[in-house]
Amino acid sequence: MTRRVQPDAAPADPEARVHDRHHQSLRLWLRLLTCTMMIERAIRAGLRERFSTTLPRFDLMAQLERHPAGLRMGELSRRLMVTNANVTGVTDQLVADGLVERIAVPEDRRAFAVRLTPRGKRSFDLMAAEHEQWIEALLAELPARERDALYALLGSLKTAVAGTQASVRSLVPQPPRDARTPRLRRKA
Numbered sequence: 001m002t003r004r005v006q007p008d009a010a011p012a013d014p015e016a017r018v019h020d021r022h023h024q025s026l027r028l029w030l031r032l033l034t035c036t037m038m039i040e041r042a043i044r045a046g047l048r049e050r051f052s053t054t055l056p057r058f059d060l061m062a063q064l065e066r067h068p069a070g071l072r073m074g075e076l077s078r079r080l081m082v083t084n085a086n087v088t089g090v091t092d093q094l095v096a097d098g099l100v101e102r103i104a105v106p107e108d109r110r111a112f113a114v115r116l117t118p119r120g121k122r123s124f125d126l127m128a129a130e131h132e133q134w135i136e137a138l139l140a141e142l143p144a145r146e147r148d149a150l151y152a153l154l155g156s157l158k159t160a161v162a163g164t165q166a167s168v169r170s171l172v173p174q175p176p177r178d179a180r181t182p183r184l185r186r187k188a
Helices: 024-051 055-066 073-080 084-096 118-139 144-171
Strands: 100-105 108-116
Touching (some): 024 055, 024 118, 055 073, 055 084, 055 100, 055 108, 055 118, 108 118
Antiparallel strands (some): 100 108
């Protein structure tokens, strides 16, 4: 029996801030953000309730599952789009739980890679199967034709955004080098 995962009770909805005077692009962005937050909230709850784990741990294990020989910490950081410190913290927890292991990188004595242990692979496979069921359940109300159309449209959006990122960055005024505020790290 597939357990249906529901989003947590009515948290703040970024789209609720929108009104008709806002540009359509802003309304679209906030709709995308809201949908992402709703789905992510349901996945986080499912992982917490069913497996006593977190989304960052699941995401790190998902990357390692795709690369059975392991990945260097810097590569994991790049793929997960978080800082090296965040990857190290999550990795330390997974090592302590026996789900991943650190392995030496022969060509660089200072570096190491991380890979799933057999126990970690079994654990991830169970989580991934339920994760997929949760996603299917969350999107089940959207007809297949509309899911296909949305997938294609989001692909076009991804390409368009990738092509305009540099020009948008050039519109943001840069303070003098010594006056810049330090970058904030994204939490794992």
